[in-house]
Amino acid sequence: MYLPQRLVLTSIFISCVITSFAQQTACVDSSTVFLLHSGNARISIQKSITLADSGVFIVGLTRDETITDPSLFIARLDKFNNILFSKKFTGIIGSARKMLQCNNGDILVGVIETDQSLVPVVYVFRFTINGDIVWQKRLEEFTNVPSLNSNVSFEMTEAPGNNFYIGLTDDIETDNLNGVNTSYYHIYKVASAGNILWKTTLVQNESLWGGINAIKEVSNEVLLVTQQYYNGTPYCLGTNFKSIGLIKLDRATGTQLSSKYYCLNFYGTGCLSENDSYRNPVQFLSNGKIIIAGLIGACPRTLLFTIETDHNFANPKCYAYDYIIPYTLTGHTVGVNQFGEVNLFTRGYNVQNFLYATLLPNGNVKMQRKMEMPPGITLSVGSFSPVFKRPDDFLFYVNQQENDQQSLRVIEFKGNNAQTSGCTGKDTIFLAGQPHAIVPISRNWDTTRLETPPIFNTNFNLSDFSFQRQEVCSSISICDSLKISGRDTICLDDPVQQFTVVRNPGCLKIPQWKIDTSAIRAIQIINDTTVSITFKRSWQGYLYAYSSSCNRLSDSLYIKVIPAVLPVQLGKDTTYCDPVVLDAGVNFKSYKWQDGSSGRYFNVDTGGVYYVSVNDFCGNTFSDTIRYSSPSKNLFIGNDTCVQQFPFLVSANSGFKNYQWQNGSNNAGYNATVPGLYYVNATNGCNNSYSDSIMIYQAILPFSLGKDTTLCGQQTITLSAPPGYAGYLWQNNATGNNIVVNDTGFYFVRITDGCNKTFADTIRIDPLTLYFSVGKDTVTICGEESIQLSASTGFTNYLWRPGYNITDANKREPWVNPGVSTTYIATAEKGPGCAVSDSIFVLVKDCPTNFFVPSAFTPNDDRLNDLFGPIATAPLQHYEFRIYDRWGQQVFYSNNIQKKWDGRVKGTNQNAGTFVWRCTYKFFTGLELSKKGSFVLIR
Numbered sequence: 001m002y003l004p005q006r007l008v009l010t011s012i013f014i015s016c017v018i019t020s021f022a023q024q025t026a027c028v029d030s031s032t033v034f035l036l037h038s039g040n041a042r043i044s045i046q047k048s049i050t051l052a053d054s055g056v057f058i059v060g061l062t063r064d065e066t067i068t069d070p071s072l073f074i075a076r077l078d079k080f081n082n083i084l085f086s087k088k089f090t091g092i093i094g095s096a097r098k099m100l101q102c103n104n105g106d107i108l109v110g111v112i113e114t115d116q117s118l119v120p121v122v123y124v125f126r127f128t129i130n131g132d133i134v135w136q137k138r139l140e141e142f143t144n145v146p147s148l149n150s151n152v153s154f155e156m157t158e159a160p161g162n163n164f165y166i167g168l169t170d171d172i173e174t175d176n177l178n179g180v181n182t183s184y185y186h187i188y189k190v191a192s193a194g195n196i197l198w199k200t201t202l203v204q205n206e207s208l209w210g211g212i213n214a215i216k217e218v219s220n221e222v223l224l225v226t227q228q229y230y231n232g233t234p235y236c237l238g239t240n241f242k243s244i245g246l247i248k249l250d251r252a253t254g255t256q257l258s259s260k261y262y263c264l265n266f267y268g269t270g271c272l273s274e275n276d277s278y279r280n281p282v283q284f285l286s287n288g289k290i291i292i293a294g295l296i297g298a299c300p301r302t303l304l305f306t307i308e309t310d311h312n313f314a315n316p317k318c319y320a321y322d323y324i325i326p327y328t329l330t331g332h333t334v335g336v337n338q339f340g341e342v343n344l345f346t347r348g349y350n351v352q353n354f355l356y357a358t359l360l361p362n363g364n365v366k367m368q369r370k371m372e373m374p375p376g377i378t379l380s381v382g383s384f385s386p387v388f389k390r391p392d393d394f395l396f397y398v399n400q401q402e403n404d405q406q407s408l409r410v411i412e413f414k415g416n417n418a419q420t421s422g423c424t425g426k427d428t429i430f431l432a433g434q435p436h437a438i439v440p441i442s443r444n445w446d447t448t449r450l451e452t453p454p455i456f457n458t459n460f461n462l463s464d465f466s467f468q469r470q471e472v473c474s475s476i477s478i479c480d481s482l483k484i485s486g487r488d489t490i491c492l493d494d495p496v497q498q499f500t501v502v503r504n505p506g507c508l509k510i511p512q513w514k515i516d517t518s519a520i521r522a523i524q525i526i527n528d529t530t531v532s533i534t535f536k537r538s539w540q541g542y543l544y545a546y547s548s549s550c551n552r553l554s555d556s557l558y559i560k561v562i563p564a565v566l567p568v569q570l571g572k573d574t575t576y577c578d579p580v581v582l583d584a585g586v587n588f589k590s591y592k593w594q595d596g597s598s599g600r601y602f603n604v605d606t607g608g609v610y611y612v613s614v615n616d617f618c619g620n621t622f623s624d625t626i627r628y629s630s631p632s633k634n635l636f637i638g639n640d641t642c643v644q645q646f647p648f649l650v651s652a653n654s655g656f657k658n659y660q661w662q663n664g665s666n667n668a669g670y671n672a673t674v675p676g677l678y679y680v681n682a683t684n685g686c687n688n689s690y691s692d693s694i695m696i697y698q699a700i701l702p703f704s705l706g707k708d709t710t711l712c713g714q715q716t717i718t719l720s721a722p723p724g725y726a727g728y729l730w731q732n733n734a735t736g737n738n739i740v741v742n743d744t745g746f747y748f749v750r751i752t753d754g755c756n757k758t759f760a761d762t763i764r765i766d767p768l769t770l771y772f773s774v775g776k777d778t779v780t781i782c783g784e785e786s787i788q789l790s791a792s793t794g795f796t797n798y799l800w801r802p803g804y805n806i807t808d809a810n811k812r813e814p815w816v817n818p819g820v821s822t823t824y825i826a827t828a829e830k831g832p833g834c835a836v837s838d839s840i841f842v843l844v845k846d847c848p849t850n851f852f853v854p855s856a857f858t859p860n861d862d863r864l865n866d867l868f869g870p871i872a873t874a875p876l877q878h879y880e881f882r883i884y885d886r887w888g889q890q891v892f893y894s895n896n897i898q899k900k901w902d903g904r905v906k907g908t909n910q911n912a913g914t915f916v917w918r919c920t921y922k923f924f925t926g927l928e929l930s931k932k933g934s935f936v937l938i939r
Contacts, residue, residue, distance in 0.1 A: 031414045031424045032081060033472040035400075037407035038062055038465065045385040045397040045408065046096040047109070050338075051129070054079035054389050057107055059096035062088065062465075072096070072111065073465065074131055081395075081412060083469060085131050087462040094123065097154035102192075105129045108164065110154045120152045122168060123458060126194065131462070137194045138456045139168070153211030153279060159251075160217065162192040167212035167224060183210040185247075187224065189254060196455050200254035202247070203447035204228070213244075213292070214282035218311055221257060222249040225282045225292065228261075228443075242266070242296055243441060244280065246313040256448050260313045262438040266296050266303060266320070283336040291361050293334050293342040304334065305436065306342050308361035319363040320436035324429070329355070331381060337388035341366065344431070345384035345396060354379060354398060355430050363433050371411075371425030377402045409472070423473040482511060484545050484557040491562050491618040495535045498526065499557065501545045511553075514544040519561065538563045562587045567622045568614045575657075575685025576607035576628035588614040588622075604628060632656055635682045635690040642699035642755040647671040650694060656682040672696050675724050675754075697754025698724040705749065705763040712768035712834030716742045719749070719763065727752040741765065772836035774826045779840065782847035784924035785875040786817040789840060795828035820844050847874040849923040856936040859903030867900030868935065870919055878922040883915050891915070903937055912939040 036043060045060040056077040063070045070093045075086040094113030101107055107127040112120050126134040153169035166188040171181045185202040204210065210228040217223075224247040245261040280294035292307040301322060309316035323329060331347040342359040352373050358366040373379060382399030389395070398409040413424050486499035501511045510528045519539035524532045533543075539561040546554035568584050582602040584591050592613045593602045604610060611625040632655030651669045652659055661670045661680045672678055679693035703722050711717060720738040721728055728737050729750045741747060748762040772792045781787050790813045791798060800809045802822065807815040816824065821844045827837040850873040857868040870881060876897055883892035883901055891910065892901040903910055914934055922928035 032412045032474040033423050034081070034410050035407045035470040035472060036083075036410055036467045037405065037470070038467055040064060040406065042380075042399070042406040043408040043467075044382050044399065046383060047099040048385045048387040048395070048397075049099050049101060049107075050387050050389050051076075051101055052105065055084070056081075056387055056395055057099065057101070058385075059099055059109055059111075061093070061095075074109070074127065074462075075467070076129075076131060079389075081410070083467055086465055086467050087131050088465045090461045090463060092123070092460050094121070097152075098156040100156060100158060102126075102158050102164075103162065106134060108156060108158070110156050110166065112152050112154055120170065122152075122154065123460075124156075124166065124190075124194070133460075133462065135194045136458045136460060138458045139166075139188070139453070153213075155212045155215050157215045157217075159189070159222075163197065164190055164192070165215045165217070165222060166190060167215050169209075169211045169226075171209040181209060183228070185210065185212060185224075185226070187212070187215070187222070187249065187254060189222075189251075190455075194455065196452060198254040199451045199453055200249060200256065201447075201449040201451060202256065202445045203449070204443075205446050211279055213280045214284065214290075216284045217251055218284075220251050222251050222254075223247075223284075223311060224249070225280075225290065227280050227294070243443075244292060244307070244438075245443070254450060256445065259443065259445070261441050261443045262313070262316060263441045264296060264305065264318075265437060265439045266305075281334055281336045283338060283340065285338075285340050289340070289361075291336045291340050291342065293336050295332050295334055302329075302332070304342075304344055304359075304431070304433075306359060306361050306363075307438070316438060317361070318436045318438050319359075319361075319433045321359070321365075321431045321433040324432045331379075331384075333384040333386065335386050337386075337391075337394070339388065339391045341388075341391060343386050343388075343394070345386060347379050351379045354384075355428065356384075356396070356425075357431055359431075359433070363435065365431055365433065368428055368430055369425040370428040370430070373400065380406070382408075407470070482545055482547060482553045482555045484543065484555045486543075486557060487559075488557060489560050489562065489617060490535060491616070492535065492538065493618040495521070495561075496532060497535070498530055498532050499543060499545075500530045501555070503529065511545045511547050514546070516541050535561045537561070560587075562617060568612060568624045570610070570612065570624045570626040573627040573629070575631045576604070577631060577686030579603065579605045582610060582612070582626070584612050584614055584624075588616050590615045629685075631684040631686040631688065633684065633688070633690070635680070635692045637678070637680055637692045638694050640695040640697070640754070642697040642753055642757075643672075643675070644699040644701060646675075647673045648696060650678055650696075652680050652682060652692070656684050656690075658683050695754070697726065698722075699755065700725065700751060700753040700757045700759045702759060703751070703761060705747070705761045708764040708766070710766050710768040711742070711744050712770070712830060714742070714833035715831060716740050716833075717765065719747055721749050721751055721761075725751045726754045726756075768830070768834065770830055770834070770836050772828060772838055774824070774838045774840045777839075777841060778843055780843040780845060782874050783819065783844055784817075784877070785844075785847075786815050787842060788813055788815050789824060789826070789842075791826045791828060791838070795830055795836065797829040799827045801825050801827075816842065818842050818844055849874045849926055851921060851929075851931075853917065853919065853931070853933055854935060855933075856938055857903070858938045859909070860939065867902055868937075869894070869900035870897060870921070872897055872921070872923075874923050874925075876921050877924045878920070878928060880920045882918045884918075885910070885915055886913060897921075910937060912937050 041062040041064050043060060043062055045058055048056055048058045051057055058075045060073055061070050062073055072089040072092050072094060073086060076084045078084055092111065092113060094111040096109055096111050098110040099107065107129065109125045109127065111123040111125065113123065114120055122139040124137045128134060155167040156164060158164045168186040170184050183204045187200045189197040191197055210226060212224055212226050214225040215222065226245040226247060228243045228245060243261050243263045245259060247259045248257040249255060250257055280292055283291045285291065288310055290309050290311065294305060296303050296305060304321040305318060307316050307318045329346040329348065333345040335343045337343060340361060342361065345354065345356045347354045353370055355370045357368040360366055377400050380399040380401050384396045384398065386394055386396040393414045395410065395412045398411065400407055400409050411424060481504045483502045484499055485502060487497055490497055513531050515533065516539065519535060519537055519541065520533055521536040522534040526532055542556040542558055544554060544556050568588065570582055582604060584600050591598050591600055594611050602610065607628040607630055609625060609627050611623060613621065613623040615621050635652060635656065637650050637652045649669050650672055654668065659666055659668055659680055659682045662678065670678060670680065675696050675698040677693060677695050679691060681689055681691045683689050705719050709717065718738055718740050723737045728735050730739050731748050744765045744767050746762060746764050748760060750758055750760040752758045772795065774789060774791045779787060793812065798810055798812050800806055800814055803809045805817045805819065821842060823839055823841045825837060825839040827835060829835050852871045854868065857865045859866050879895055879897050881894050882890055885891050891905045914936055916932065916934050918932040920928065920930045
């Protein structure tokens with residue numbers, strides 16, 4: 001667990017030496033002050049950042065003593081503040097507005113330079129960690145448009161995929177008489193190589209000026225934290241006109257999604273103070289919070305404010321801080337570090353001192369210090385540009401002048417060391433804070449433009465130049481020992497315990513504590529050396545105390561937290577096999593066994609009952625008993641038996657700890673599903689193995705060989721008795737459970753089971769008598785005529801012979817057209833090997849070709865002359881017959897000579913009268929003829 005701390009050293013070594021151009025490095029845990037200067041040039045730090053290796057990257061300006069030759073420079077310090085390199089630009093004197101380290105270690109720097117026409121020019125540089133230029137670009141955003149003020153806002157952040165975002169704002173005066181300006185917010189998405197992916201411009205009229213304070217890609221949105229000033233418009237009317245905003249853009253296209261704004265709601269004379277933050281510092285934290293801070297002019301006062309909110313600007317918590325000192329402060333710098341703390345740096349009224357403080361977003365002031373400059377040294381204008389390595393380890397810069405010599409004082413503060421006032425100042429109080437309410441306001445953008453502007457390569461060069469470093473002072477801790485004191489065995493009845501760390505005399509460095517937080521409910525710092533811990537559960541582990549001194553000091557205490565109620569447990573009753581040692585457990589203060597012995601352990605060398613009584617560290621008494629019984633040695637699953645119905649449960653006797661049957665199952669019982677041999681292996685409590693088996697026979701049951709049946713031809717029948725019995729005996733002395741018979745007669749079998757019981761059955765098989773016929777022995781047809789033959793039903797595999805002039809010789813009723821007299825033989829089967837046959841003689845003769853049509857008929861349903869139609873003496877190859885009434889309407893048609901007219905039309909009897917017929921016909925041996933005539937229907 002990390003606990004914020006103050007490092008107070010009462011026994012320290014302060015080295016206050018001035019060694020010209022010295023490069024001596026103090027202990028890494030020491031607070032340090034040193035000077036940087038470059039001849040008579042004035043050094044101004046514009047931006048600095050902490051690197052991944054705890055070093056520092058710096059961008060600033062150097063000016064000669066006439067302040068006519070300013071040059072932009074970059075430099076890098078290692079974690080011990082040694083200068084690794086310093087390089088100066090040629091041809092650019094702009095102001096560095098934003099710097100960040102990319103995921104791959106490169107450095108991005110945004111610079112704004114104002115040309116002679118007051119037009120801001122924007123540059124972006126990408127450096128390697130060693131200060132080499134990867135690429136340099138220029139954005140032409142404000143070409144030929146003078147900026148209203150020099151504070152053009154510039155913000156930049158890296159996004160996933162090695163892309164990054166740039167945010168620029170500029171304000172153009174559009175109504176000079178009424179003091180109305182137009183604010184332009186330009187947001188770029190830029191690839192890692194420097195090419196623009198998209199650009200969005202937001203335009204707001206009736207503005208004094210605005211700025212983008214931070215950019216962050218969250219999920220699929222780009223979040224912009226902004227600040228705005230208004231000039232007499234409805235926004236923030238009656239206050240100092242300052243507001244903050246949250247704008248959301250689509251990360252893929254730059255399209256505006258939403259916006260939300262709050263008026264800061266500070267009342268004064270309605271002025272814009274020179275002490276207002278032209279850029280509010282903002283930090284996006286890993287827990288989803290946003291921390292915003294800044295200064296605001298509420299004339300005649302200058303206030304510091306902090307805001308804590310989330311990615312939706314929901315429920316912002318604001319605190320306002322007022323200076324409680326009687327003199328004026330100038331040159332304020334406000335920052336928010338990556339740990340969520342707000343930092344303030346300001347120069348005193350007499351250019352002889354400066355103040356700095358660390359605040360938390362919940363309204364608490366963590367640290368306030370004041371540092372007096374040595375005699376003869378005065379402060380000059382310049383940014384503090386603080387950079388944080390850890391919460392209590394930060395670097396800042398102060399411009400100073402001594403004997404007309406300009407230099408930069410670099411201060412690395414590590415802990416609040418009370419004895420180092422000559423090095424890092426001393427504690428003071430100059431701020432007082434209270435909660436403050438900000439007010440939501442409605443605000444809309446007048447114009448939104450989606451653009452793809454050009455971006456240009458530039459060709460500025462870097463050249464090496466050197467700083468001289470001069471050590472001023474450093475503080476070194478002499479703490480060299482730590483020892484934790486406190487109880488190492490704790491009962492949960494008394495869960496709150498205090499632990500104290502003992503340090504060597506003269507060391508007041510406050511230790512940090514570390515413990516498994518899952519085991520504790522609360523931890524409280526009592527004083528510099530004592531901590532109170534409330535435990536919430538049983539636990540064993542280490543409590544650590546350590547101090548971040550030059551030689552890291554640490555100590556540990558192994559703690560056992562015992563439950564308030566922890567009964568003794570000797571274990572479950574079990575089987576005695578071999579000598580065993582009973583353990584009553586380590587968490588008790590005293591023990592008493594059944595024989596009066598008082599040790600934690602007891603040796604068991606025979607079966608019996610054993611018990612122990614114990615007292616714990618909380619004053620509770622517990623007892624437990626265990627019984628050791630003799631092991632089982634006889635395994636029995638039953639005698640061999642006969643069973644009529646399955647499944648049948650076979651059970652082993654109890655007293656064994658595990659069982660294994662022949663199929664691998666482990667229950668004490670086994671369901672036998674068929675007759676056979678069954679066996680089981682069992683292990684008793686002493687791991688001795690035993691086995692037993694049982695033979696299960698099928699008990700004899702009444703059975704049947706089946707109903708009496710028949711046998712045909714070469715057929716065979718298999719007679720079967722149920723399987724699984726001990727013996728079988730058939731009438732022919734066969735001994736299997738089935739026999740195959742191919743003859744008629746009586747058959748019987750006698751079955752004997754495993755228990756010597758018998759049962760018998762008999763079956764009679766008779767010869768099979770079948771009837772099979774194809775009809776009359778002889779049928780007569782004409783020479784060209786066909787006839788359908790028909791065999792008896794109920795058979796299979798029909799076959800007719802001979803097979804010529806037959807439609808299908810395998811059908812039961814085929815058509816034949818023999819042409820000559822022929823004998824046809826039909827065969828069929830009644831099951832395998834059981835065949836039958838019959839024959840028919842088809843007599844073919846020559847028939848006369850006579851055709852006759854009657855002259856009358858009497859359709860009166862007396863079965864005499866009820867149908868009318870032609871009569872032919874031989875088969876016809878073609879035939880069509882039509883009948884017409886006296887009006888010429890067709891009343892009958894047929895192409896089959898066997899179909900005659902019954903005197904009805906559509907079911908209605910026709911009246912008596914004369915009808916006309918017409919017929920076309922052809923015999924197989926003649927020409928096609930057509931005849932007609934009339935006839936009389938008589939009723």
